[in-house]
Amino acid sequence: EAQVTQNPRYLITVTGKKLTVTCSQNMNHEYMSWYRQDPGLGLRQIYYSMNVEVTDKGDVPEGYKVSRKEKRNFPLILESPSPNQTSLYFCASSERETVFYEQYFGPGTRLTVT
Amino acid sequence: KNQVEQSPQSLIILEGKNCTLQCNYTVSPFSNLRWYKQDTGRGPVSLTIMTFSENTKSNGRYTATLDADTKQSSLHITASQLSDSASYICVVSADSGYALNFGKGTSLLVTP
Numbered sequence: 001e002a003q004v005t006q007n008p009r010y011l012i013t014v015t016g017k018k019l020t021v022t023c024s025q026n027m028n029h030e031y032m033s034w035y036r037q038d039p040g041l042g043l044r045q046i047y048y049s050m051n052v053e054v055t056d057k058g059d060v061p062e063g064y065k066v067s068r069k070e071k072r073n074f075p076l077i078l079e080s081p082s083p084n085q086t087s088l089y090f091c092a093s094s095e096r097e098t099v100f101y102e103q104y105f106g107p108g109t110r111l112t113v114t
Numbered sequence: 115k116n117q118v119e120q121s122p123q124s125l126i127i128l129e130g131k132n133c134t135l136q137c138n139y140t141v142s143p144f145s146n147l148r149w150y151k152q153d154t155g156r157g158p159v160s161l162t163i164m165t166f167s168e169n170t171k172s173n174g175r176y177t178a179t180l181d182a183d184t185k186q187s188s189l190h191i192t193a194s195q196l197s198d199s200a201s202y203i204c205v206v207s208a209d210s211g212y213a214l215n216f217g218k219g220t221s222l223l224v225t226p
Contacts, residue, residue, distance in 0.1 A: 004157075042218035043158075043203070058213065090157050098214060099145055099207035105157030 002027045004106035006091050012112045013081055021076045021109050023091030031094045031101070032074040033058070034066065036087040037108075043090070048098070049074055081113040116141040118206050120217035127224055131194055135220045137187040137204030145209040149178050149189045152201045152219070161189070161202075194224045 004025045013019055025032065033048040035058075045058030049068040063085055065077040074093075078085060091106040092098075118139045127133050139147070146165045150158035162171045162178040164187070170179045175192045191198055204217040 040218065043216045045213060048213075088155075092157075099209075102160055102163065103214070105159070107157050108155065110155070 002104070004091055004093055004104050006089075006106040006109050008109060009107065010110050012114065014114055015082055016080050019078050019081060019111075021078075021089060021091075021111070023074045023076065023106060024072050025074075025091075025093040025104070026072065027093060027095070027104070028071065029093035029095050029104075030071070031096060031098050032068065033092045033098060033103075034064070034074070034076045035090045035092065036060065036085075037090060038087050046076070046089075050097075081111075083113050085111065086113050087111060116206070116208060116215045118204055118215050118217040120202075120204050120220050122220060123218075124221040125223070127194055127222070129194060129196055129224050129226050133191050133194060133222065135189045135191075135202050135204075135222070137189070137206075137217055139185050139187070139204070139206045139215070139217075141185075141206040141208050141215050143209040144182060144185075145207040147178075147180055147187050147207075148205040148214075149176070149187075150203040150205060152203060154200070158203055191222075196224050196226065198222060199224045 007022045034046040035043045044060045047066040049055045089109045094101040094103045121136045148163045149161040152158040164180045177190045180187045201219040203219045206215045
């Protein structure tokens, strides 16, 4: 089944404890993105990747890191999480340029930082 | 600045009734417009995607329209069902760059 998977689905952590949210897609898509979704603000892009080893900042990259060492994986790293990073996070992928191609979203990761 | 505005913010309708959601945008140059359905706590799922040359597109009981001249789109839901309760998000792409422009969504509740 073609899908985007994320792990973990739920995470509660404390301020400053490094964490990684994994994202994997099995559709051989070139483009992958990370979004956060907050009440009243909608979806905002954190980082995106156009292909292996090619990443760039989205609208809200502060406090996040990403890497794209393999085409199928695009982990999101929070080096020192803070409470304002409490949010619902979505990974997404598209075959090629996201502005022109269909985008498929993962199931989401709900992160709480205390 | 590229913007996407959706209305209403929330809507409650009775099961079986029709409804229309609105999306106005200022994104330029325009490439395509998408409507997504997002169930609570889940990832958005695409309903329709329309390019400049398309002014209507259907997906079952969902029909999207696009007026590129006035920069407006609507999503019409026919004979609503309880499972239509969700957030509906309008997303507009510019014909350049890599980012999508997201609306904040319309929250629809269908009641028995």
